Amino acid sequence: MAPKIFIDGEHGTTGLQIRTRMAGRRDVELLSIPEAERRNAAMREDMLNSADIAILCLPDDASKEAVQMVSANNNVRVIDTSTAFRVNPGWAYGFAEMDGAQADRIKAARFVANPGCYPTGAIGLIRPLRAAGILPDGYPVTVNAVSGYTGGGKQMIAQMENPDHPDAITAPHFLYGLPLTHKHVPEMTVHGLLDRAPIFSPSVGKFAQGMIVQVPLHLDDLAEGTTMESIHGALVAHYAGQDIVSVVPLTESKALPRVNAVELEGKDTMKLFVFGTSGASQVNLVALLDNLGKGASGAAVQNMDLMLAS
Numbered sequence: 001m002a003p004k005i006f007i008d009g010e011h012g013t014t015g016l017q018i019r020t021r022m023a024g025r026r027d028v029e030l031l032s033i034p035e036a037e038r039r040n041a042a043m044r045e046d047m048l049n050s051a052d053i054a055i056l057c058l059p060d061d062a063s064k065e066a067v068q069m070v071s072a073n074n075n076v077r078v079i080d081t082s083t084a085f086r087v088n089p090g091w092a093y094g095f096a097e098m099d100g101a102q103a104d105r106i107k108a109a110r111f112v113a114n115p116g117c118y119p120t121g122a123i124g125l126i127r128p129l130r131a132a133g134i135l136p137d138g139y140p141v142t143v144n145a146v147s148g149y150t151g152g153g154k155q156m157i158a159q160m161e162n163p164d165h166p167d168a169i170t171a172p173h174f175l176y177g178l179p180l181t182h183k184h185v186p187e188m189t190v191h192g193l194l195d196r197a198p199i200f201s202p203s204v205g206k207f208a209q210g211m212i213v214q215v216p217l218h219l220d221d222l223a224e225g226t227t228m229e230s231i232h233g234a235l236v237a238h239y240a241g242q243d244i245v246s247v248v249p250l251t252e253s254k255a256l257p258r259v260n261a262v263e264l265e266g267k268d269t270m271k272l273f274v275f276g277t278s279g280a281s282q283v284n285l286v287a288l289l290d291n292l293g294k295g296a297s298g299a300a301v302q303n304m305d306l307m308l309a310s
């Protein structure tokens with residue numbers, strides 16, 4: 001019998017994209033409730049408890065409630081796409097490529113926390129350098145990023161696409177998270193293996209799906225002898241043997257005049273770049289992804305497949 005999957009929040013931005021990715025699959029059975037009943041707690045509880053894997057695409061509070069609804073039912077495994085459980089030690093962090101053992105942790109887990117979109121880029125760049133001893137304790141890491149507006153869910157999509165919305169946003173590009181307390185900072189710190197919280201400055205552009213995450217570094221303040229080439233080599237070694245996260249060859253990145261935030265729209269992969277000038281003292285590490293691809297829905301389906309393979 002095909003495993004049963006229920007997407008709670010299936011009519012929202014992340015949920016819809018997971019459904020699209022599952023369309024046509026015969027190896028799983030999708031449980032569903034009508035859109036008009038999406039907030040019917042009794043119906044959701046019933047569906048959640050009928051599933052082999054429940055994928056939660058809800059705000060944090062609703063996710064916590066959904067987890068309560070299945071907590072006593074060991075037959076249900078959960079993938080949560082919210083921020084609620086990402087630094088909870090009882091949950092496996094759903095970024096399979098972040099270290100060699102993570103895919104097996106996800107396969108074996110009952111509870112998997114799908115990463116945030118920005119942390120996927122930031123951790124993807126930072127963690128291999130911490131693990132290799134290149135990025136020392138105390139380094140003042142900064143993370144600067146731009147996201148497609150679908151990252152803000154149905155509400156921001158309406159604000160960006162409907163000029164008659166009472167809180168319509170007309171800016172083609174805006175900074176936010178200005179108090180520097182964005183909810184993704186704890187996750188970047190813990191899974192980036194950082195001993196000091198990064199300064200995180202996010203922004204949104206007038207495009208639906210796409211993301212650039214930048215981590216600029218001073219080579220003089222890294223481990224002795226670190227070069228642009230050795231950083232690139234550490235990333236290449238870390239991501240060898242899988243095909244979701246790729247490290248762009250230096251010969252290719254040196255020839256690029258610009259990076260397009262929407263290049264990976266609709267894809268579930270992530271590209272990492274090391275920019276700078278050979279022999280100079282600075283580099284800019286860049287991650288390129290789709291906020292709804294490897295940044296959310298694509299990662300959720302990848303995690304579901306790992307759990308089904310266990």
Ligand SMILES: NC(=O)C1=CN([C@@H]2O[C@H](COP(=O)(O)OP(=O)(O)OC[C@H]3O[C@@H](n4cnc5c(N)ncnc54)[C@H](OP(=O)(O)O)[C@@H]3O)[C@@H](O)[C@H]2O)C=CC1
Pocket residue numbers: 008009010011012013014015038039040056057058059060062081082083115116117150151152153154155291292295296
């Ligand atoms: N969009 C993105 O790029 C990313 C999103 N995420 C996370 O995924 C989760 C979902 O976000 P997103 O899809 O963008 O949000 P949306 O607002 O687009 O969708 C959320 C869905 O959940 C429903 N919902 C809200 N509250 C409840 C409730 N109490 N009970 C049942 N259903 C409820 C909403 O219904 P209604 O229409 O009635 O409000 C809506 O259908 C969030 O935790 C978000 O932070 C993670 C990574 C990236």
Ligand SMILES: CC(=O)N[C@@H](CCC(=O)OP(=O)(O)O)C(=O)O
Pocket residue numbers: 081082083115116117118147148149150151152153156184202204
């Ligand atoms: C553009 C935008 O608003 N982005 C969202 C993050 C999207 C995401 O990663 O979702 P989680 O909330 O599940 O972490 C934000 O900054 O809150």
